[in-house]
Amino acid sequence: MKPTQFAYDRPETVDEALELLDEHHDAELLAGNQSLGIIMANRFASPERLVDINRLDGLAFVDISDDEIEIGAMTRHRTLERHDDLRSVLELVPESAEQIAGPAVRNRGTMGGSIAEADPAGNYPAVLAALGGELHVASVDGERTIPADDYFVGYMFTDLEEHELITSVSFPREPFPQERTGSAFVELKxxxxxxxxxxxxxxVRVDDPSRETPLVEESRLAVGNAAGIPLRIDDALAELAGEPLSEDALDSVAExxxxxxxxxxEMHADREYKSEMAGEYAIxxxxxxxxxxxxN
Ligand SMILES: Cc1cc2nc3c(=O)[nH]c(=O)nc-3n(C[C@H](O)[C@H](O)[C@H](O)COP(=O)(O)OP(=O)(O)OC[C@H]3O[C@@H](n4cnc5c(N)ncnc54)[C@H](O)[C@@H]3O)c2cc1C
Structure with missing residues (x-):
């Protein structure tokens, strides 16, 4: 099947893109086109206009400061996967990027497109939720910041408004000091x-890595594809604090x-299997x- 006919705009500036979104409420942004094209070809969506944001300057970047990590919306998965500085300060982000599909998808797909899509199985939504990140969005009305907690509302339903464009996402660094924090992204596919x-x-942040058995100070977890939005169990995780991470504690988390x-x-995995695997992969x-x- 082919997409239905659509108009196509390729603005050169963010302001032009925002004007187009404001003018045409039926418009869809086109970023890496690794999801939208498939959706349109199958006619699950038939937008009348595409606003291609691939030529916009200033939306593809990784900024690592003392306080936070900020990633521009048009940053490709491949860039994140290969970013050695990012890997050394917060391994979770590159590790989540490198597990997305194959190189063809990763060369084009973007952080902003993935977060906008908010697929419960998406890698970055789980990362954003686990790290307590924020989205920075812009529209003709101005800019606003949306905490991850407020962003994911329901199954592929978010707080983002139709005329808004995600410009970047950011993660705080303060809870994750490099020398005492480990992070990971694991998946079953x-x-x-x-x-x-x-x-x-x-x-996971520990008190002192040089101790024989370091104690957990704080731990974060978001499970992807186990619910309509990234699944968090903050109360259960709070109980890990002050102890080494034992197998008994991990069993409680899985439960x-x-x-x-x-x-x-899903065709290949029913609810029971997915719930069981969600516990196992959390561990x-x-x-x-x-x-x-x-x-280690
Ligand atoms: C075979 C295959 C396997 C995949 N496997 C995985 C996987 O394992 N894990 C995973 O996470 N993803 C996976 N993906 C999806 C991939 O990560 C996509 O790149 C991503 O979900 C969409 O990003 P995009 O840049 O391609 O967005 P597009 O397809 O261009 O757009 C997707 C949607 O986001 C909107 N949008 C895009 N950018 C913005 C923005 N800046 N602000 C607001 N709205 C915006 C668009 O309007 C559109 O509605 C897979 C895709 C394919 C084709």
């Missing part, structure tokens, strides 16, 4: 080109994840983060 059946994004999970049935990811935080 059937093949390299498929979306994950479940995934888990985690970060909390299984109880909170509310996944949809694997937390264990990996803890080991990394301990310097």
């Amino acid at each position: 059937r093949g390299s080109q498929t979306w994950p059946t479940v995934s888990a994004a985690t970060a 909390a994840v299984r109880e909170a999970a509310d996944p949809t049935d 694997r990811s937390l264990r990996k983060s803890y080991e990394r935080a301990c310097g």
Whole structure:
């Protein structure tokens, strides 16, 4: 099948793009086109106008400051995957990027497109939720910041308004000091080109990696594809604080994840299997983060 006919604009500046979005309420932004093209070709969506944002300056960047990491919306998965500085300060982000599909998708797909899509199986939504990140968005009305907690509303439903463009996302660095934090993204998938059946994004900060058995100070977890939005179990995680990360503690986390999970049935994985795997991958990811935080 082919998409229905559509008008096409390729603005040169963010302001021009925002004007177009304001003028044409039926317009869709075109970023890496690794999701939209498929959706349009199958006629699940037939926007009358595409606003191509590939020529906009200033939306593809990675800024690492003492306080935060900011990533421009048009930053490609491939750039994040290969960003050594980013990997050294917060491994979770490049590790989530490198597990998206194959090189063809990663060469074109963008951070902003993925966050806008808010697919519950998406890698970055889980990362954003786990790290307590923020989205920075712009429209003709001005700019605003949306905390991840407020952004994901329901199954592929977000707080982003039709005339708004995501300009960047940011992650605070203060809770994740490089020398005492480990982070990880692990996922279960059937093949390299498929979306994950479940995934888990985690970060763990310990008190002192030089101790024989470091104690967990804080841990973060968001499970992908286990519910309509990235699944968090903050109360259960709070109980890990002040102790080494034991197998008993991990079992309790898995139990909390299984109880909170509310996944949809898929052809290859029913609800029960996905809930079970959500618990298992939460454990694997937390264990990996803890080991990394301990310097292993
Ligand atoms: C075979 C295959 C496997 C994949 N596997 C995975 C996977 O395992 N994990 C994963 O996370 N993703 C996966 N993806 C999706 C991939 O990551 C896409 O790149 C991404 O979801 C969409 O990004 P994009 O830049 O291609 O956006 P586009 O396809 O161009 O746009 C997607 C939507 O986002 C909107 N949008 C784009 N940019 C912005 C912006 N800056 N502000 C507001 N709205 C915007 C568009 O209007 C559109 O509605 C896969 C895709 C394919 C084709």
